[in-house]
Amino acid sequence: MSNIGGVGVTPVEENIPPVLLKNYGKWDTHEIPRPGVIKRISETGDVCYTVRLAMPPSRISVATMLELCDLADEYSGGYFRITLRNSFEFIDVIPEKIDELIGKAEAMGFPVGGTKNSLHNIMACPAWIHCNLPATDSPGIAKALGDALIEEFKNHRLPSWLKINIGACANIEEALMADIGIIGVHRDQPIVIEEKMQICERPTVIHSCPTYAIKPKGKHSVTIVAEKCIHCGACTMHCEAILTGDPKLDGYAVAVGGKASNTGSGPDLGRVVIPYLPNNPPRWEEAVNAVVQIMDAWRKDANPDERMREWVNRIGWDRFFKKTGIMVSIKDIDGYIYGSEFARSDLRFGW
């Protein structure tokens, strides 16, 4: 037994190409000669080109990964990396061979781009591919969006970059941490399978509910108070006998304005601007339209270099709704515990 685990992780040096080791900590500037290609220049004068590809959402086959490994061997000394947005990057590509590499990658179905003022790779959780909690399908939506916005990925023609994250249930906050986010929403309360109720710990299940919507029922089961349930799904995660509710009522919300970096007005989580759209696989027209609607308003109105959230902060959320044409509803009002922070306590209206 004792020989399982305890290993940790490979040393830094093991997977990093020689030019990076040599110039470790000495990188000085970078240029982006074309979308998807970053040229980094070191104090030593050394140079490193990387080529960035979009990745299929959530799952990739061993077969394809092996083909990408082959490309890496051929064009980047056998090295690559996966970025923090799951882009695939060939590291240290011979400059003369960049066009050839791009040609091959694109022929394989991997668009090159996603740098600077473009749409970057889309992040998506597994959802219907492998999870039991989703209210929608992140990979499906990611694919539909990627197809619709491919030219934005391949070109630097947006005011600033556009990052889109998708999480198919309330568990994952990626969606609140992107310029545009999509979050799965269950509109129905979970279903209690009474026969199964012995399996999980009743106190843990009851305790897992943030709004105290789960009440004991008889000796072994529980019941969910409809008016209290906020469909957060915590119970469905913690108890095998509770399943997400009516799939006809599932769908997703759209959030805007997540930002992590400390420039401008600093980091903040995004805000939910569309509370619900219905699931319509495989092309998810509503999601595509919503994203395009938001992106277009931003593109039209933003200053050069102005990220989605900085734009909204400048114009105000009232004008965001006006300019995007998104309808408001009572669901935009945050009535949850910390919602007060988002009420309006000034008279600075943007009529």
Added chain:
Amino acid sequence: MSNIGGVGVTPVEENIPPVLLKNYGKWDTHEIPRPGVIKRISETGDVCYTVRLAMPPSRISVATMLELCDLADEYSGGYFRITLRNSFEFIDVIPEKIDELIGKAEAMGFPVGGTKNSLHNIMACPAWIHCNLPATDSPGIAKALGDALIEEFKNHRLPSWLKINIGACANIEEALMADIGIIGVHRDQPIVIEEKMQICERPTVIHSCPTYAIKPKGKHSVTIVAEKCIHCGACTMHCEAILTGDPKLDGYAVAVGGKASNTGSGPDLGRVVIPYLPNNPPRWEEAVNAVVQIMDAWRKDANPDERMREWVNRIGWDRFFKKTGIMVSIKDIDGYIYGSEFARSDLRFGW
């Protein structure tokens, strides 16, 4: 019985001088020819001079009010008003007589000033004069501050105006709505007078406590859990059998940055920057020093026309502490229900 009350309030016209009625809604501009004197000019060409006095904190005698009425009769056609900061204003003073009026008012002990970029009248609750809840004495502190800052009241030499409000217990928010505020702080939990406990409604008392610190004790009394009590005083207000605690532990906190108007960064409540200073009547040196310390740092560093809160918003609270030299302590951290809003969620440090 039916002849008591039901009257409402006197008509608008009854107490307003003729020139105001004539120019009602037509005022066009104003000038401040000297501190305390405002000249308002109407579209009709009419002009109205007002002369503003500081008022004694919280209480004034009938005798003095009658003397002020005499002055009004002599210099302002028998009209005056009390401003929203309790300044006394002679309305429609004959311009030639302004100096004479000022001379008489000052001789009576009423300084003239408190307009524009000066210290305005100081607001203070009755506290030790008439209330059972105070942790400190607002009128006493107001008097001490007024004496120390009199030149600021009489001159326009601050970056913007300075408004100081004082409330001697947590009940009154005036202190959070001023550039500098002083709030009475009980550091001890209230005392339960068990014998008296029958008088008030026990459920109401228990319910009045925001932190559930009051627990039933026996059939008729209650007990207060020390670790839970935040010394808010709600119970002392609602129950005759509960008194504020040890007066040796009473004192006051200092708040900064309340702002009501919608200019600049808009309205917001102030923040507590000094959690406690001890009561030292009659000259309240600690209060005077704290106010001077804050005022001086602001005066030195602010841009012209920059109110306290706009200054703080520009430099950040971290630098506010640095520039004023106020010590921070764990008490600055808001650990109460909505405190999360005030935690730092960025890396924009002002080292």
Added chain:
Amino acid sequence: MSDTPYMDELSRGPWPSHAKELKRTRYPVEMYEEAMKEKYTQWGHGGMSNVPGLGSGAIARKSRRPDIISHSHLIRVLGTPGNFYKASTFRKICKIADKYGDGSLHVLTTNYNIEICGLMSNEDMKGVTLELNAMGFDVGSAGDAIRNIPDCMGPALCEYAVVDTPRLKHFLTKHYIDDIQFPRFGYKIKTKMSGCPNECGKAVLHGDVGIIGVFRDLPRVDNERLREWAGNGGNIALVCDNCPADAMRWDNRKLVIDGDRCVRCMYCINRVPAIKPGDDRGVAITVGGKMKGKFGPMKGKVVFPFIEITPPDYKELVRAFDRICDVFDEHGLKKERMGDMIQRIGFDKYLEMLGVEVSPMLFSSPRRNTFYHWKAEELGGAV
């Protein structure tokens, strides 16, 4: 040595002195002197006094020092519209105060009432009230009632006024006088009014109900006057620079305010005589500002961003105010401030109870989570 060394000290110095004032009255100065010596109030429990027929306005105050005085009550007199006073009228109030009370006054309270202090009996409190009533003044504004509805001077003296606050005060006080005099709620309801977003009334910050004059169109610019003003040294470039919304463009001849940016903050209007508030005027209403209570200090929240002001019956305003009071009456717990009630209920649900029309003016930002409730009728399909 004097009996009142503390008060003597507080009688010195240039600032007006409450100690000196108290000494000019029959106020029991030992109570205050002792407080300073002990660093502890000498007064005891307070509350609503039981004057028959008088629902509110009389505040009873016991003493902890029966050796000095047994008690000392006071009466709250509702302030006038715009807080203007005629000396001749005020003299009468002084006379009443002197006749029934100890000759000390509170002018004004932080809710802009006059307090007549040092009353010793129910009869005196009744006497004060009847005499005031006879001169057209009234009392109230204590207990769990609608409190005094103070206003700024508004158009009576202010060039910025967008609505007529003194007339609103007069109307609302008359209209709600029963609720001002007869406590019927779970806790008090404090209202504050400002004639414009400069907010001299601090209505948003400390009104259970805040009523503030606002305009929806843009500030009005008189370019001819502006050129003249700029020619005479007016620094229009600085004003443009300081506009928080970066909405002003000045080309040395003409100022253009960008309707897509301006947030009607008042700044340019305050600085430049040639710029005035717009013409599409009404009030915004906020609710829930307060300091203490369960959830601590809270700013008010906008619930009606724009309401037409139409005398003589101010129908829209009354409807909104009624609705706010009714929801508070129905849902507020005993001694629960409006802001705390709203927090307990949830702001979204509260807005539904009020029956407001949802608009982007109701929030500073939309929500941060997807934790909304869905009503049965919303579950039919897409919304």
Added chain:
Amino acid sequence: MSDTPYMDELSRGPWPSHAKELKRTRYPVEMYEEAMKEKYTQWGHGGMSNVPGLGSGAIARKSRRPDIISHSHLIRVLGTPGNFYKASTFRKICKIADKYGDGSLHVLTTNYNIEICGLMSNEDMKGVTLELNAMGFDVGSAGDAIRNIPDCMGPALCEYAVVDTPRLKHFLTKHYIDDIQFPRFGYKIKTKMSGCPNECGKAVLHGDVGIIGVFRDLPRVDNERLREWAGNGGNIALVCDNCPADAMRWDNRKLVIDGDRCVRCMYCINRVPAIKPGDDRGVAITVGGKMKGKFGPMKGKVVFPFIEITPPDYKELVRAFDRICDVFDEHGLKKERMGDMIQRIGFDKYLEMLGVEVSPMLFSSPRRNTFYHWKAEELGGAV
């Protein structure tokens, strides 16, 4: 007609297709196709799998469609420092995935692990783990453990790096490997690292623990280089204008950064090659970022604004990290995220538990109320 019309449609178009990928594996495509048809996942409950000796890293997943497949587990492989991979190494991982799983991979998860998917038995999961261990890779990062500690590429490839994130990742993973592999807390602990305040790791927003490279002195300006850059068309005026703290003064020869204003936001550094991060470097640590749980989405909060980074033992960092874990271990309830625990306890009290040194760097604003607790020893007199 095809059996998989939905997946076929999702295989078209220019964006890389997961549907096409899944079809290249032995993944049971009917599960996904049916999900799209029913608009409902076909997968059932998940949880930690029971592989003997393996505390964490194996995730069991049941199916709701035994007619298609009974279950399908996966193994989380901890990502490498900086997420760099050698093709030759990755091929081995592919081989393992193909041998034991269904041939599908998750590269990478949003916590930057590799998932080897489609495992059917405990033996296979153990087999995967042993083979990975042999090549220096490890599994873990599931259940109520310290999860994977992902990092940005840092100095390996980035000119902005203030600290060496890949080395930190290597060190911390080794140091905490037991807690990564053996769940012992009330709930998971997720850590995220960024080499600088640009925050490519989004550490503040979604780390239970966030570790971010920061500098305390000012950005370093090379004026000679700056002049050259400006001479070649670099728009230094625009950068000065956009500095959020208005801290930059450029007189066409020299740029001065006002130490009284700069907030180290990185903006000028990002835009101008002649400006670099300062030299007084360390990390800031935040806690409590998360999305769900009782109190909903929360940003992280700074608890250690500056910690020295001193290899090889990173003593200060380890002390801080330990303290954070210990307080969570001691005070966190079952299934209570760190952010919710801190909210329940109160941030002030939590900071005292952590034993931090109080400084103005710990808040964005001081408190708004006077509702603090006083400890017995504070009640002796003035503080």
